[in-house]
Amino acid sequence: MPPIIALDFATGQEAVAFVARFPADTPLFVKVGMELFYAEGPQIVRDLQALRPLNLFLDLKLHDIPHTVEKAAYQLGRLGVTLTTAHAAGGVQMLAAAKRGLLAGAEAAGVLPPKLLAITQLTSTSTTMLHAQLQIPGTVRASVQHLGAVAQAAGADGVVASAQEAPDIRAVTRADFLVVTPGIRPLGAAVGDQVRVVTPAEAKRRGASGIVVGRPITQAADPLAAYTAINTEWRLATVNKNVDPYGI
Numbered sequence: 001m002p003p004i005i006a007l008d009f010a011t012g013q014e015a016v017a018f019v020a021r022f023p024a025d026t027p028l029f030v031k032v033g034m035e036l037f038y039a040e041g042p043q044i045v046r047d048l049q050a051l052r053p054l055n056l057f058l059d060l061k062l063h064d065i066p067h068t069v070e071k072a073a074y075q076l077g078r079l080g081v082t083l084t085t086a087h088a089a090g091g092v093q094m095l096a097a098a099k100r101g102l103l104a105g106a107e108a109a110g111v112l113p114p115k116l117l118a119i120t121q122l123t124s125t126s127t128t129m130l131h132a133q134l135q136i137p138g139t140v141r142a143s144v145q146h147l148g149a150v151a152q153a154a155g156a157d158g159v160v161a162s163a164q165e166a167p168d169i170r171a172v173t174r175a176d177f178l179v180v181t182p183g184i185r186p187l188g189a190a191v192g193d194q195v196r197v198v199t200p201a202e203a204k205r206r207g208a209s210g211i212v213v214g215r216p217i218t219q220a221a222d223p224l225a226a227y228t229a230i231n232t233e234w235r236l237a238t239v240n241k242n243v244d245p246y247g248i
Helices: 012-020 033-038 042-052 068-078 088-109 127-134 138-153 163-170 200-205 224-234
Strands: 004-006 029-032 055-062 083-087 115-119 158-160 178-181 210-213
Touching: 012 033, 012 042, 029 042, 033 055, 033 127, 042 055, 055 224, 068 083, 068 088, 083 088, 083 127, 088 115, 088 138, 088 163, 115 138, 115 178, 138 158, 138 163, 163 178, 163 200, 163 210, 210 224
Parallel strands: 004 029, 004 210, 029 055, 055 083, 083 115, 115 158, 158 178, 178 210
Antiparallel strands: none
C-alpha cells in the first residue's frame, strides 16, 4: 500500500482542500482520525470519497464493552472505508465484537468491509510510561508482541504499532497479518510528540505493511514533493527478512 497521509486538520474544508492539491493520477491513501471525525462526523468520509478515488483509513480507536463496540463498528462498517481501528487492550471478546459489527454493517450497506487493525501501544508510549503510569511490567516490545498475538486470535486483520516492533509481531503472526506503522519521520524531520520513530526505509526493512505519515507531509512547504520523496523511499526499500526481532 502507498504511504497513508494522516489528515490531521481541524476542519473538513481544510482536509478536502489539502487532498484536492494532489494530481488525480496520484494513488492516495488517507487517514481520518478523531479530531477531524469528531468535528465533521461521517460526512467527511463521504466528502473525501466523492472528491476522487482513494483508500481511507478511519482511525477512531474503539475501546468499550463488546456490545457497545459492536454497535459502533456496525456504523463504521457502513461507510465503505478500507481500514479502521480498535484497541487491543479491550481484549479478545471486544475485538471479535468489532469484527462482527464491521462485517454486518458493510453487508447492510452493500460495501466491502473494512479491515480491522488493533492498536497495540501508542508510539508516544515509553518504557517509563508503561511501568510508572500503566503498571505494565516488561518492555514495550514484549507488550506489543503479546497484543499482536491477542489481535490475531480475535480475528483482527492486523495491528497498528511502531515499526520498531514489526519484527516482534511478525514472529508470532501469520504472513498476511498487517502491521501498519505510524511514528514515521524522514531523516532530519522533527520528532514532535512521538517517541518510537523510524524512517520510511527502516519501516519497510523491518517488515511494516504500511506507514502513516502526517506532519512531515501536511506541514511541508510543498506537500506533493514531500509525499513523493517519502513514497519513493518506501517503495524502493527492501524487506530484510533477517532482522532480529529482539534487537535493533
